[in-house]
Amino acid sequence: MNQTIHDGDFLISRENNFALGFFSPGSSRFRYLGIWYRKVREQTVVWVANRDDPIYGSSGVLSIDQHGNLVLHSYHNLKVPVWSTNVSVEATDTCVVAQLLDTGNLVLFDDRSKSTVWESFDHPTDTMLPGMKLGLDRRTGMNRFLISWRSAADPGTGNFSLQINPKGSPQAFIYWGTKYIWRGCPWPLKSYTDISNVSFVNNQNETYMTYSVSDASVILRVMLDYSGLVKNLIWHEKDGKWNEFWSVPKSPCDPYGRCGTYGICDPHFFSRRFECDCLPGYEPKSPREWNILKDASGGCVRKRLESTLLCGHGDGFVKVANVKVSDTSAAVWASTNMSPRDCEKNCMRNCSCSAYASIDIAGKETGCLTWYGKLMDTVHNGEEGYDIYVRVDAVELGNVFLPSTNFEQNQCV
Structure with a gap:
């Protein structure tokens, strides 16, 4: 992308896996800039830029400004951005380009040095896609975690988050505010499924979880919904719907500390x-x-x-x-x-x-x-x-x- 995207325009990944554009969730009249699957009949949004600052009507426009940032404006106010990548590009003669990868990752990079300036995988909303890291990069201080939508029709920041706690032996937690709701198995994690390969990395530089799919034709996502459930969902084209592979908390023992201390x-x-x-x-x-x-x-x-x-x-x-x-x-x-x-x-x-x-x-x-x-x-x-x-x-x-x-x-x- 090296030109402006208006409401109604789309940026499509090379293999037609994902699209970037403007959408309205459910019956909402607000517009959001987001990424969704292209090969899934039911529009499924996996990332939202302006989740807490919606645009009213079709006045949104996305562009790359003179500082090399992706900037989202509304025609109603072109001076104040609704959302921006807000990164510093060192050189003044850089040629910054935005590209939507087939992984669903929106990447802003320097076309000359090919170095990545910013990527949406570092700023997830409620969905973890294959190849995305969830956790802490100690070198940069960046902590990647999921935050639920506010409701099915409102992608605003919700009450629940899925985070990796790096203390002790690292483990994943679902939080309701600051309260533990559920705890995953700690590092070193055992991977249980044939569909995906889960990795839990813990070293002096990084602590994170990631996963990959064993079959590239499988469309798989992990999402934290607005009710606080973490769901692993697989798209079934024949049925035309997402099928739940697993979810937590679900069993009587899933709630954190169900049986108290000891x-x-x-x-x-x-x-x-x-x-x-x-x-x-x-x-x-x-x-x-x-x-x-x-x-x-x-x-x-x-x-x-x-x-x-x-x-x-x-x-x-x-x-x-x-x-x-x-x-x-x-x-x-x-x-x-x-x-x-x-x-x-x-x-x-x-x-x-x-x-x-x-x-x-x-x-x-x-x-x-x-x-x-x-x-x-x-x-x-x-x-x-x-x-x-x-x-x-x-x-x-x-x-x-x-x-x-x-x-x-x-x-x-």
């Missing part, structure tokens, strides 16, 4: 009346709320409070198998190269260490992840989870009965 949630709780249980060595803080009202928000406490003072007196660890491990925001990687036995010893030496997990890291060795303090949001995860070892006192260690539980004991001497 609780564990089992989404397949058919053998019990309640999805919540306490981790080994713990019991409900409020038995009445837990057993009668099925309210686990109070969480669990140690069965014997004095056991916290008995560190080094026969205490050990009980294995809780196949779980989405507890919230890792405050967890510590003791090492990314440590044997399970040494990981256990490392935790045992510190009386504040409440649990540990020995986790295989792709391309590296086995790492040692340790928790200090409260354990929150632990969930049984079938055969796809990790094993976490919870610290218990000598009495609890002796009471573990392997045939009737998911727990196994391990004493460090």
Whole structure:
């Protein structure tokens, strides 16, 4: 693009995958500059430029100004831009061009040096497309995250966001404002589907998630809708509609901290009346709320409070198998190269260490992840989870009965 785009004009990607233009969502009379699929019969917008500053009527015009920025104006006020890429182009003789790629990424680049000046993938709205990064670039300070629409007919900034929390062992969260709604599995993530390949990268320069599709003909998107659901959607041309491949939060154990501190949630709780249980060595803080009202928000406490003072007196660890491990925001990687036995010893030496997990890291060795303090949001995860070892006192260690539980004991001497 090196010319002006008016309302009614379109910028089309090379293979006709995506279009950039003006649209009105639902019955809205406002106009927005956005990107949508070209090969999908149902108009599906994946990016919006002026989400919080709509244009009334067909007066919008997009151009590249003298400073090398994409600028959106309304004919009603050509002096003040509605939206701009707002980047600094160093050289004064640069030739800046905008191009819509077949990935859905709108790129502003220097046609001489071919360097990227700005790209829409760095400024997502509610949709994550294949190849897009979600997370933090420590070199630039840029943090990419999704923010929901306000409603089905209003792409304005909504109440929910999907972000990567880089603290501890990084993990994805759905936020309602600043409140956690749902938590994903932490780094290093296991990829579960044959349709897409999910990568979770965590190094000194970047922490981000991205995904690709194994079949280029598959049209796949991840979006955060205005109700706070993250959905993985696949376009079925034969049916002429988007089919939901998965979504969260959906199961009884998806809401963050469903069973409170030191609780564990089992989404397949058919053998019990309640999805919540306490981790080994713990019991409900409020038995009445837990057993009668099925309210686990109070969480669990140690069965014997004095056991916290008995560190080094026969205490050990009980294995809780196949779980989405507890919230890792405050967890510590003791090492990314440590044997399970040494990981256990490392935790045992510190009386504040409440649990540990020995986790295989792709391309590296086995790492040692340790928790200090409260354990929150632990969930049984079938055969796809990790094993976490919870610290218990000598009495609890002796009471573990392997045939009737998911727990196994391990004493460090």
